[in-house]
Amino acid sequence: MKRSSALLALSLTLVMVAVFAPSPAGAIPYPSDFCADVPAPCIVSATRNSVAVTSANPDWGFQVVPFSSGGSNTVTISVIAKTFTPYVLGSGSLSDVWIFTVDMGTTVPRVSDIAASGVTVQRIDDGDGTYKVTITATPVVVSGGCDQSVWPWTCPMTATEEWDGYLNANVTDYGAWDDVSQRVAMHGMDHVSNISAGSIPAEIVNDPATGYQQLLFRLANPHFRMDGTTVFLGNLHERIPNAFLKEAYGIDDPATLTGSGLVASVSGGAGGGTIAVTQEPSGDAMLVDVTGMTFSARTLRIKRGTITPAKPTGVVADRTGATKGTLSFVAPAPRGSKIVGFSARCVRGSAWATARYSASPIVVSRLQAGTSYSCKVRANSKAGAGAWSAPVTMPA
Secondary structure, three states: OOOOHHHHHHHHHHHHHOOOOOOOOOOOOOOOOEOOOOOOOEEEEEEEOOEEOOOOOOOEEEEEEEEEEOOEEEEEEEEEEOOOOOOOOOHHHOOOOEEEEEEEEOOOOOEEEEEOEEEEEEEEEOOOOOEEEEEEEEOEEEEEOOEOOOOOOEOOOEOOEEEEEEOEEEEEOOOOOOOHHHHHHOOOEEEEEOOOEEOOOOEEEEEOOOOEEEEEEEEEOOOEOOOOOOEOOEEEEEEEEHHHHHHHHOOOOHHHOOHHHEEEEEEOOOOOOEEEEEEOOOOOEEEEEEEEEOOOOEEEEEEEOOOOOOOOEEEEEEEOOOOOEEEEEEOOOOOOOOEEEEEEEEEEOOEEEEEEEOOOOEEEOOOOOOOOEEEEEEEEEOOEEOOOOOOEEEOO
């Protein structure tokens, strides 16, 4: 399940194909690639700030470019300005909300890499071997000029290129990934950023600390924007679908995962920014958001964290007989691994008794008559046992 060097080279190639390089004004033919004019892949429909944009729009359009590399089929979609340098939408575009639907043809929209902010991606299976994608996004400022020939990539302290208003998406089937089960599990993985250089799709490498896989992103950007004084702040949003969490991270119940279940960290230099790991409201994926990251070369790692259950709470001990007692408690919620039962342990000096049961209360037998005990409870999951509860006294 390790990533091969050839696949690493592919990930870097995918970034470089989508290089942030402006073209001379008027170099792209108009009308742009709407399905009314060209076959798939093409733009089905689009709006800008809720106003429809068609191929006849004098100001805005799209460029849709399919390409194949190393076994992967990818579609690149760029929003373009017809009256300016095409890929520079202008500072006034930074609050615009674009919604556009792309007919992907037969290319499976498994993984997306989008230069934008405020992004949502909706994948549509037409049921006939063709697919569509609807993307909601807002343009961002991208500052570039990095050399990606050798890692660690090098960037000038001050950007030598800048796109003040840029919106671009790469949507790929990631067919080059030779681990079929992992490739299938990637469906729904989204990477969103304003960072000009990155290893996208992510590298998947072994984590010796956990024995499972981890996601690794190489990132680079000039420290300052082109004005030489404004510090560039990088933002990154990663959507990791539940199927991938099961396959690569060994998380058997990802819909119950909490923020502690994934550990994200940034290395390389100072100023790692703020990192947040949250569950998607639908429960279908985990979201990793890094904001305010400064540069130049950085590495983001997303590892498996704590997925065993938390402590049971509200434990109450009740002596029901000379040699018996019960422990009632409030079961903790799972944190990524299904709870399969509970254990109890009562101790007094060298005397002890244990019991297991599927739910509260647990009956503890073989207690010594006339003796009180210190008792505690823990939950057991497929990933292992959780922490013991605070101890309570079982009366004599």
